[in-house]
Amino acid sequence: MKRRGISWFAKEGLLGNNPVLVQLLGLCSVLAVSTSMSNAIGMGVAATVVLICSNLLISLLRKFIPEQVRIAAYIVVISGFVTAVQLLIKAYFPAIDKSLGIFIPLIVVNCIVLARAEAFASKNKPAAALLDGLFMGIGYTAALLAVSFIRELFGNGTVFGISVFGGSYPKVLLLTMPAGAFICLACVVAAVRYFTMKGRSKK
Amino acid sequence: MQENKKGNVGFSAVSLLLISGFIACLVALVNSITAPVIAEHGVESLKENIALIFAGSEDFDDITGTVTETSGVEAIYKVKSATGGEDNYCVHTSTAGYGGAVELLVGFNCDGQIAGVAVLSADSETPGVGQKITEKQFLNGFKGLSYNDEGAKVDGVTGATVSSKAALSGVNSACVAIDKILNGEEEEVSA
Numbered sequence: 288m289k290r291r292g293i294s295w296f297a298k299e300g301l302l303g304n305n306p307v308l309v310q311l312l313g314l315c316s317v318l319a320v321s322t323s324m325s326n327a328i329g330m331g332v333a334a335t336v337v338l339i340c341s342n343l344l345i346s347l348l349r350k351f352i353p354e355q356v357r358i359a360a361y362i363v364v365i366s367g368f369v370t371a372v373q374l375l376i377k378a379y380f381p382a383i384d385k386s387l388g389i390f391i392p393l394i395v396v397n398c399i400v401l402a403r404a405e406a407f408a409s410k411n412k413p414a415a416a417l418l419d420g421l422f423m424g425i426g427y428t429a430a431l432l433a434v435s436f437i438r439e440l441f442g443n444g445t446v447f448g449i450s451v452f453g454g455s456y457p458k459v460l461l462l463t464m465p466a467g468a469f470i471c472l473a474c475v476v477a478a479v480r481y482f483t484m485k486g487r488s489k490k
Numbered sequence: 491m492q493e494n495k496k497g498n499v500g501f502s503a504v505s506l507l508l509i510s511g512f513i514a515c516l517v518a519l520v521n522s523i524t525a526p527v528i529a530e531h532g533v534e535s536l537k538e539n540i541a542l543i544f545a546g547s548e549d550f551d552d553i554t555g556t557v558t559e560t561s562g563v564e565a566i567y568k569v570k571s572a573t574g575g576e577d578n579y580c581v582h583t584s585t586a587g588y589g590g591a592v593e594l595l596v597g598f599n600c601d602g603q604i605a606g607v608a609v610l611s612a613d614s615e616t617p618g619v620g621q622k623i624t625e626k627q628f629l630n631g632f633k634g635l636s637y638n639d640e641g642a643k644v645d646g647v648t649g650a651t652v653s654s655k656a657a658l659s660g661v662n663s664a665c666v667a668i669d670k671i672l673n674g675e676e677e678e679v680s681a
Binding site: 352359363368374375377378386 | 505
């Protein structure tokens with residue numbers, strides 16, 4: 288396996304192979320929690336922590352886990368970390384727990400975590416798996432932030448809960464609703480595709 | 491080959507068992523650290539909400555078990571009055587809203603008048619529409635009504651009929667529970 292530096296992982300996670308915008312994984316959680324930017328940060332950090340921990344552990348155990356039961360083993364590892372993260376959030380960040388509610392436990396079935404475990408962590412050394420988890424998590428958070436920025440700014444007139452346009456701003460309620468989430472996410476994906484493709488064709 | 495396969499199954503099972511055991515230990519460890527903190531938060535947020543309704547009141551007892559279960563009622567608390575009068579009551583209710591459960595804390599004076607309603611959770615209601623039931627304008631409509639007011643009317647929130655009705659049915663179940671506490675339980679007459 289060829290040696291890869293941090294910048295390779297960063298590029299891969301943020302743009303080239305962004306879990307949300309390019310791999311189109313874990314969209315359910317992106318659509319659901321992107322109503323506000325503080326939710327997006329909370330969800331992004333929680334998912335990143337789970338990704339790092341599960342990637343690291345699965346990579347450490349990659350020679351020990353038998354192939355036939357690997358998916359079961361991954362899910363056990365992932366759900367264990369998700370439960371731990373959920374308990375920590377409940378204990379130390381009750382406000383985030385209140386607004387994210389059911390979506391934290393659902394990280395277990397977030398395909399990003401399982402996909403990185405299967406596609407990367409189970410085939411690579413722990414250090415590489417850790418970096419992959421970190422930057423995939425950051426990429427996920429960045430995509431969430433981009434979508435939630437648009438939805439919160441135009442749907443509610445606020446950024447991180449701070450009013451931007453003043454009280455008389457006519458809120459675009461559609462954007463705060465599920466349908467608006469789909470439209471907004473599609474636009475973000477399209478915009479990112481457009482700019483990455485443009486960059487490639489010039490070369 | 492056949493034997494090899496058998497051995498593999500055993501090995502798979504054992505290794506899965508070991509991994510599960512390890513993860514279980516990890517979760518148990520985290521749980522033992524966080525459980526007391528989480529329990530504290532629950533009590534604290536309850537205290538805050540009770541103080542929203544009865545300013546200055548801090549002491550309360552859980553008296554849920556003293557009356558038979560009422561549908562929609564999660565818990566009943568007896569709140570010591572801050573001014574030294576008779577005890578007040580708070581009823582924690584949970585009713586079905588538009589996207590999930592709407593949880594309320596309904597405060598009653600000792601004579602059964604509604605002192606205030608606080609929303610504990612309406613997170614699954616539609617933001618900007620159903621979540622308007624958390625606004626004072628709506629909640630204050632309940633104030634001053636009595637548990638036995640028949641036909642009392644409360645203005646709902648425009649466009650949020652389901653969420654308003656959830657809050658209304660929460661307050662109604664709270665009234666049923668308070669009726670049981672203030673007037674004692676009557677045995678239900680079977681028809």
